[in-house]
Amino acid sequence: MAVEREVIGVCGATGRLGEIVVRKLRERHPDVTVVALVRDLDKAAPLAAIGAELRRFDYDAPDGLAPALAGIDKLLLISGNAVGERERQHRAVIEAAKAAGVRLIAYTSVLRASETSLPIAAEHKATEAILKDVGVPYVLLRHGWYCENYLFRIQAAVEHGTLPTCAGDGLISAATREDFAEAAVAVLTASEDQAGKVYELAGSTSFTFADLAAEAERQSGRPVKVLHLPKPAFEAALVEIGTPAFAAAMIAKSDMGAREGGLFDESRTLEKLIGRPTTSMSDAIAGVL
Ligand SMILES: NC(=O)c1ccc[n+]([C@@H]2O[C@H](COP(=O)([O-])OP(=O)(O)OC[C@H]3O[C@@H](n4cnc5c(N)ncnc54)[C@H](OP(=O)(O)O)[C@@H]3O)[C@@H](O)[C@H]2O)c1
Structure with a gap:
C-alpha cells in the first residue's frame, strides 16, 4: 500500500x-x-x-x-x-x-x-x-532578532569608526536566518505532535553593542568605538546619514528593546531544537567583512 x-x-x-x-x-x-x-x-x-x-x-x-x-x-x-x-x-x-x-x-x-x-x-x-x-x-x-539585522551597521561602523546605538549595555541573543529556518524545519517534520507548543528561539550566545564594536575592530583591523546616544539623538543621527525616517524609528525602537532586555534569552531552546549551537555573531560578521 x-x-x-x-x-x-x-x-x-x-x-x-x-x-x-x-x-x-x-x-x-x-x-x-x-x-x-x-x-x-x-x-x-x-x-x-x-x-x-x-x-x-x-x-x-x-x-x-x-x-x-x-x-x-x-x-x-x-x-x-x-x-x-x-x-x-x-x-x-x-x-x-x-x-x-x-x-x-x-x-x-x-x-x-x-x-x-x-x-x-x-x-x-x-x-x-x-x-x-x-x-x-x-x-x-x-x-529573537536575526544576526543579519546588525551587519549593515557593522559595515558602516568599520567605514566611519563609530557604532552608534541607544541600546546601552543591553544583551542581545541573536541567531541567523539559517538557524531559525532549521528550527522551523525541525518543528514541521517532528514526529511528536507540535500543537500547543511555544518555542522561545534565540541565539546560544549574547552580545552588547560594545562587544559588536570590539569584534568589528578585531576583524577589520580598523578602530571602531561604540557611541552611546539617547534615543532621540540616535534616531536623528540615523536620519541624518540618509536612513528613511520609518526605518530609523524601527532601529531606534529595536535598540531600546535591547536596552530593556527584550532581545536577551538564555534558554538555548533554539540550540536544542537544531541540535547544535547557533551561528555566533562573530561568524556572521566574518561573513561580511
Ligand atoms: N526577528 C527579526 O530579526 C526579523 C527581521 C526581519 C524580518 N522579520 C520578520 O520575519 C519575516 C521573515 O523575514 P524575511 O527576512 O524572510 O523577510 P522578507 O525577506 O522580507 O520576506 C517576506 C516574505 O513575505 C512575502 N509577502 C509579503 N507580503 C505578502 C503578501 N501580501 N502575500 C504573500 N506574501 C507576502 C514576501 O513576498 P515577495 O517575495 O513577493 O516580496 C516575502 O516572500 C518578515 O516578514 C518579518 O515579519 C524578523
Missing part, C-alpha cells in the same frame, strides 16, 4: 527566511511534498527548480487563499513584512487554513510575545490571539 506523502506549505517562500526553509526541507526531507506559497511565481522559479510545488498565494487576495491551501497538512506562516497590515493579512491566512483543513500552523512570532515591550510585538500578539480564536492547531516559533 502506498504511504501518503505529508504536504508542507511555506508562506513567504520567496523571502529570505522562507527560501532557506524550502531548500532545507527539500534537501533533508525528500519524502515530504513542499508547497511554496508565493505571490510572484516568476520570483519563485528557483524553488520550482529544486522540486517545490508553486502555488500563487497573496495575503491581500483572501478569496484565493483557502483553495491554494487544499491538501496541505502543515503550514509555516512566516509573518509578513507589511508592518501595520499584518494582523488583517495573518487573519485571512489563518481563517483560510481552518477552512482548508490544515492540521497544524507554525507561526513565526516574536520572542516572549506575551510580555515583551518591543513595539513590533503588537501584531504578533494579535496574530497569536487570532490563532487561538480561530481554533486551528498551532505551534509558536517566537523569534
Whole structure:
C-alpha cells in the first residue's frame, strides 16, 4: 500500500527566511511534498527548480487563499513584512487554513510575545490571539532578532569608526536566518505532535553593542568605538546619514528593546531544537567583512 506523502506549505517562500526553509526541507526531507506559497511565481522559479510545488498565494487576495491551501497538512506562516497590515493579512491566512483543513500552523512570532515591550510585538500578539480564536492547531516559533539585522551597521561602523546605538549595555541573543529556518524545519517534520507548543528561539550566545564594536575592530583591523546616544539623538543621527525616517524609528525602537532586555534569552531552546549551537555573531560578521 502506498504511504501518503505529508504536504508542507511555506508562506513567504520567496523571502529570505522562507527560501532557506524550502531548500532545507527539500534537501533533508525528500519524502515530504513542499508547497511554496508565493505571490510572484516568476520570483519563485528557483524553488520550482529544486522540486517545490508553486502555488500563487497573496495575503491581500483572501478569496484565493483557502483553495491554494487544499491538501496541505502543515503550514509555516512566516509573518509578513507589511508592518501595520499584518494582523488583517495573518487573519485571512489563518481563517483560510481552518477552512482548508490544515492540521497544524507554525507561526513565526516574536520572542516572549506575551510580555515583551518591543513595539513590533503588537501584531504578533494579535496574530497569536487570532490563532487561538480561530481554533486551528498551532505551534509558536517566537523569534529573537536575526544576526543579519546588525551587519549593515557593522559595515558602516568599520567605514566611519563609530557604532552608534541607544541600546546601552543591553544583551542581545541573536541567531541567523539559517538557524531559525532549521528550527522551523525541525518543528514541521517532528514526529511528536507540535500543537500547543511555544518555542522561545534565540541565539546560544549574547552580545552588547560594545562587544559588536570590539569584534568589528578585531576583524577589520580598523578602530571602531561604540557611541552611546539617547534615543532621540540616535534616531536623528540615523536620519541624518540618509536612513528613511520609518526605518530609523524601527532601529531606534529595536535598540531600546535591547536596552530593556527584550532581545536577551538564555534558554538555548533554539540550540536544542537544531541540535547544535547557533551561528555566533562573530561568524556572521566574518561573513561580511
Ligand atoms: N526577528 C527579526 O530579526 C526579523 C527581521 C526581519 C524580518 N522579520 C520578520 O520575519 C519575516 C521573515 O523575514 P524575511 O527576512 O524572510 O523577510 P522578507 O525577506 O522580507 O520576506 C517576506 C516574505 O513575505 C512575502 N509577502 C509579503 N507580503 C505578502 C503578501 N501580501 N502575500 C504573500 N506574501 C507576502 C514576501 O513576498 P515577495 O517575495 O513577493 O516580496 C516575502 O516572500 C518578515 O516578514 C518579518 O515579519 C524578523
